[in-house]
Amino acid sequence: MEPIVKEPYTLTIGLPQNTNVEDYDTNHYTQLLEKKSGMDIKFEMLPAKDAKQKLAVMVSGGSALPDIISMALSDSEVYSYGSQGYFIPLNDYYENNSFYFQQIVEENGLDTMLNDIISADGNIYTVPLYNPEYGNEWDHRAWINKTWLKALDLDMPETTEDFYQVLKAFKEKDPNGNNKADEIPYMGHINGWNSQPQDFFMNAFIYYNTSYNYILADNGKIDIAANKDEWKQGLQYLNKLYKEGLISPLTFTQDRPQFQQAIENPDAQIIGSITTGSMSIYQTDSKRKEDMTALPPLTGPNGVCWSTKRYQGPSSRGYVTKDAKSPEIAFRLLDLMCDKELSINSRFGEKDKDWKFATDADKGTGLYENMDIPATIKVINNHWGQPQNAEWAEDTQPAIRPYQYGIGGMTWDGNEYDSQYMTAQAVPSYIDKAPEEVVLKVPFTTEENDRTSEILTSLKTYIDESTQRFIVGDMPFSEWDNYVSELDNIGLEEYLKVVQKAYDRYRKNK
Structure with missing residues (x-):
C-alpha cells in the first residue's frame, strides 16, 4: 500500500500521556506510523489520570480538538460525544475507506465485529482495540x-x-x-x-x-x-x-x-x-x-x-473529531493502526528487537497449543509496564490482535511456573462453563446512563458491602428479606427496566 498522503501533512492526536513512554515523537511506533502514512504526527498530551476530565473540559470550553482522540471511553461516553457532534460518524468511512481493518477481520473470521461498537443511535464513532485473551x-x-x-x-x-x-x-x-x-x-x-x-x-x-x-x-x-x-x-x-x-x-x-x-x-x-x-x-x-x-x-x-x-470483544479507542482537517485522512490513519504488524508492534514493541514471528523450530511451544492456538509471537524483550520507547504503552490506540497475535500466540520458555503458562494450563477447565446467554455489554444512550448511574452506584455498593457482611456474620441471614427489600428501595426495578430496553436494542443491532 502507498502512503496515505503524498504531500506534507500534519495530523494531531490527543491521547493520555504514559510516563513509561520516553518520547512520543521519537517513539518507534510513532515513526512506523509516520513512515507508512507519510504524515507528520503531532501530539496533544492529556494527563494520564485525568484524561477524560481534560477532554470534557476541552469540549465544554469550546477548545479546538485534535484531529484524533485516542483513548478508552465507555459506550455511553462515546455516544454522548458522538450524538452531540464532537466525534463524527464513521459508518461511511468503514464502507468506503477501510483497508487494514477490513483485511484483518476478514482473514480471521471477525466480520461481525462492527456490531459490537454500534452506538445506541446506530452510528459507529470509533475504530476499536480488539485484543482477546482466554486467560482474561x-x-x-x-x-x-x-x-x-x-x-x-x-x-x-x-x-x-x-x-x-x-x-x-x-x-x-x-x-x-x-x-x-x-x-x-x-x-x-x-x-x-x-x-x-x-x-x-x-x-x-x-x-x-x-x-x-x-x-x-x-x-x-x-x-x-x-x-x-x-x-x-x-x-x-x-x-x-x-x-x-x-x-x-x-x-x-x-x-x-x-x-x-x-x-x-x-x-x-x-x-x-x-x-x-x-x-x-x-x-x-x-x-x-x-x-x-x-x-x-x-x-x-x-x-x-x-x-x-468476561467481555473480550472490541472496545472503543480511536475517534475522529469534528475539528479534523480531513476526516477521511484521520480515519485512514486509525485504519492503518489495525494493520497486523502494527497491531503487534503496538503491544510487543519493535520487530526483531523486542519480538519476532515464531518459526517452525518453535512449533509446539505456544502457551495455548492445548487450545489449538499455534505459537506465533516469540518475545525477545518483554517491556510491558516498564520504561521504553517502542510503543505507546497500555493500548491507548486502536489495534486488531486476534488470539494468535496477542498473548495467546506467545511461545513458552519451558518454565512450568511462569504465571502466563499457569494461566494457560488452567483455562481449559474454565472455558465454556458460562450460561448460554450471558450479558457482557449493553450500550446506553446518554439519557439511559443518566437515569441509571446513581442507582447502579448505590446498588453495587449495597450488594458488595452486604455480601461481605453476610460472609463474615455482621449481617445475619435473618436480615435477608430486609436486604432484598432495600435493593427494591434503591431502585432495582427501574434499573432493570432501563437495562432491558437497552439490551433489546443491542440484540436487535447484533
Whole structure:
C-alpha cells in the first residue's frame, strides 16, 4: 500500500500521556506510523489520570480538538460525544475507506465485529482495540496447594462439599509438617484481580456475572442474581467456611502487599488456597508458587457449576473529531493502526528487537497449543509496564490482535511456573462453563446512563458491602428479606427496566 498522503501533512492526536513512554515523537511506533502514512504526527498530551476530565473540559470550553482522540471511553461516553457532534460518524468511512481493518477481520473470521461498537443511535464513532485473551476471558480462578493434597492423600476437590472437607484437613492435619497450627486454608485480599472468595465460589450456586453488574438473562429477559435464593445459599456456604476458621479474616482487610507477604512467607508454606486472576501475584522465582495449581470450577449442592465469562470483544479507542482537517485522512490513519504488524508492534514493541514471528523450530511451544492456538509471537524483550520507547504503552490506540497475535500466540520458555503458562494450563477447565446467554455489554444512550448511574452506584455498593457482611456474620441471614427489600428501595426495578430496553436494542443491532 502507498502512503496515505503524498504531500506534507500534519495530523494531531490527543491521547493520555504514559510516563513509561520516553518520547512520543521519537517513539518507534510513532515513526512506523509516520513512515507508512507519510504524515507528520503531532501530539496533544492529556494527563494520564485525568484524561477524560481534560477532554470534557476541552469540549465544554469550546477548545479546538485534535484531529484524533485516542483513548478508552465507555459506550455511553462515546455516544454522548458522538450524538452531540464532537466525534463524527464513521459508518461511511468503514464502507468506503477501510483497508487494514477490513483485511484483518476478514482473514480471521471477525466480520461481525462492527456490531459490537454500534452506538445506541446506530452510528459507529470509533475504530476499536480488539485484543482477546482466554486467560482474561475466563479469569475468575482459584488455586489450591497440590503439595498439601498429596501430603494428606486427598483428591482434587470437585464439589463445594469436597472443598470444605479439604479446607478442614488443611487446617487440622498439619500438611506443611512443621508441627505448628500455622496453616491458612484459604486467603484472599481486597482490590485485587478477582481476589475475593465470592469471585470464584458463588459460581457453584448461581452465575456470578461481575462482568455486568450481576445481571442474568434468560431468552432475552433481564434479571439480577443478587436477590435470588441461590445467591443466599452461596453466601451461607461462605459464611460457614468463615465461621469455622477456613477463610482468613484478613481476606477482607489486607491489600496486595500484605497478601504477598503472607503467600511468600519465608519460614514455611502456610497457604492452602487463594483466588486470583493471575499467579503473577507471586514473585517471578517464587518457590511458594510451585506448590499451587489451578482449582477447577466446583459443583454446588444443586448441580450448578459455572465459570464467569468476561467481555473480550472490541472496545472503543480511536475517534475522529469534528475539528479534523480531513476526516477521511484521520480515519485512514486509525485504519492503518489495525494493520497486523502494527497491531503487534503496538503491544510487543519493535520487530526483531523486542519480538519476532515464531518459526517452525518453535512449533509446539505456544502457551495455548492445548487450545489449538499455534505459537506465533516469540518475545525477545518483554517491556510491558516498564520504561521504553517502542510503543505507546497500555493500548491507548486502536489495534486488531486476534488470539494468535496477542498473548495467546506467545511461545513458552519451558518454565512450568511462569504465571502466563499457569494461566494457560488452567483455562481449559474454565472455558465454556458460562450460561448460554450471558450479558457482557449493553450500550446506553446518554439519557439511559443518566437515569441509571446513581442507582447502579448505590446498588453495587449495597450488594458488595452486604455480601461481605453476610460472609463474615455482621449481617445475619435473618436480615435477608430486609436486604432484598432495600435493593427494591434503591431502585432495582427501574434499573432493570432501563437495562432491558437497552439490551433489546443491542440484540436487535447484533
